[in-house]
Amino acid sequence: MKILILGAGGVGGYFGGRLIEAGGDVTFQVRPARARNLAANGLVIKSALGDAKLPVRTIEDAQGAGPFDLVIVSCKAYDLAPAIEAIAPHVAAGAIVLPLLNGMRHHDDLRARFGAEQTIGGMCQIETTLSPAGEILHKSEFARMVFGPFEEYPPTPRAQAVVSDLATLCGSANFSARLLDPVDQxxxxxxxxxxxxxxxxxxxxxxxxxxxxxxxxxxxxxxxxxxxxxxxxxxxxxxxxxxxxxxxxxxxxxxxxxxxxxxxxxxxxxxxxxxxxxxxxxxxxxxxxxxxxxxxxxxxxxxxxxxxxxxxxx
Incomplete structure (x- = not known):
């Protein structure tokens, strides 16, 4: 399974880095300044659960990249509109979208743009921040991701396969993960x-x-x-x-x-x-x-x- 993570900040960078450690095929779509930082220093995680310094693949836009099976959206909600446009070519090529945002309205926005068949639900529980040097500082020993299909929108066979593959990969990663069907509650x-x-x-x-x-x-x-x-x-x-x-x-x-x-x-x-x-x-x-x-x-x-x-x- 090929995974694209939009953003390499505290959330996307942490979970993406742990998925790479577990053997995942992960690429980050980031802004130019962040791409330069990652190229020079690698993805640096400092955590009580274990530090890491990882070489990572990055892209700055969708041109010539992919195709990807899964796109994880880890931006803040106020950046959702440009994030949707940034991932649109990947979704058009068949990627399933998994957002890790707080609240519920973004699910409506994603379904309106891409259709219910290409979106699943997700959330995370973690306390991280990005240092001035671009390091991901994990500030507690708690890191959890929950994901799965919605009650009202049963997954397509492709989405179900992607969710299952992600659950398998997360099982080897250095964070807690749970697949819930449905995920709504x-x-x-x-x-x-x-x-x-x-x-x-x-x-x-x-x-x-x-x-x-x-x-x-x-x-x-x-x-x-x-x-x-x-x-x-x-x-x-x-x-x-x-x-x-x-x-x-x-x-x-x-x-x-x-x-x-x-x-x-x-x-x-x-x-x-x-x-x-x-x-x-x-x-x-x-x-x-x-x-x-x-x-x-x-x-x-x-x-x-x-x-x-x-x-x-x-």
């Missing part, structure tokens, strides 16, 4: 978690433990969590009781330094996935008739940050 569970985590830590500009130290901090986290749960439930995917027990443990641990990557992006003055993660959840809640007052406040807060950033006011 896992994607909704992740959105409930990341929506609550991103929302509360960005709104309060602190880690979950900092919020817990505030008067009524726990109550505010719970209110936002309930709003996220209501959206998943209205869409037919309520989180299980066991999942919520674990989610509350992570979100409400006193003294925890747990925070969303979106808060780190804000602290660096960077672009954020406000509309994709929080805005889309708020819109869905509103469509179902829920007030979602905390989601509304979070979304307004993030839009104000984006407006200030756009005018150069940071």
């Amino acid at each position: 896992a994607l909704w569970d992740k959105w409930v978690m990341i929506g609550t985590l991103g929302g509360i830590t960005c709104l309060m500009r602190g880690a979950t433990g900092d919020v817990m130290a505030a008067k009524e901090g726990r109550e505010l986290i719970e209110e936002l969590l309930q709003e996220a749960i209501s959206v998943a439930t209205e869409n037919g995917y309520p989180p299980s009781a066991d999942y919520l027990v674990n989610a509350r443990k992570l979100l409400m641990a006193p003294g925890s330094t747990f925070m969303a990557s979106m808060l780190r992006d804000i602290e660096k003055g960077g672009a954020i996935e406000a509309d994709h993660i929080i805005g889309d959840m708020y819109r869905r809640a509103h469509e179902f008739g829920h007030d979602a007052n905390v989601l509304r406040m979070v979304y307004c807060h993030l839009q104000a940050y984006e407006a200030r950033r756009a005018r150069g006011g940071l």
Whole structure:
């Protein structure tokens, strides 16, 4: 199986590098500056699970490349539109698309552009960042990828074969992986978690433990969590009781330094996935008739940050 990964940042670079270690045939489609960095230094991973320095193949556009069996999209949601156009020639040549983004709206966008038969669902759980030198810094011992077909869109024989081959390859890779058929519940569970985590830590500009130290901090986290749960439930995917027990443990641990990557992006003055993660959840809640007052406040807060950033006011 030939795999193309769009992007070689913290997510795409980490999982792509581990797949190469496992013997995978992996190519990265990257921008020119990143291509030069990788050519000069290799793909460098620094992790408690094992460091790596790997020579990698890169392309800067789709001309003359491939064909590929699978395209893994690992960009941020605000880069999805150009990413779709960048991978379009590969998909036209028969590649199956696996996105590793947060939220759900990108699946609709990908299906609208390429058709349900060439897209599968996926998500990852990992804490990584890219160093100024282009090294992938894995900041915990947790790295997990989940993927599979959607309940509403049964896979074609080709997509099923690609998914099966990926599962086999991941079985030898230095990260946890799980093939789920269907994958929908896992994607909704992740959105409930990341929506609550991103929302509360960005709104309060602190880690979950900092919020817990505030008067009524726990109550505010719970209110936002309930709003996220209501959206998943209205869409037919309520989180299980066991999942919520674990989610509350992570979100409400006193003294925890747990925070969303979106808060780190804000602290660096960077672009954020406000509309994709929080805005889309708020819109869905509103469509179902829920007030979602905390989601509304979070979304307004993030839009104000984006407006200030756009005018150069940071």
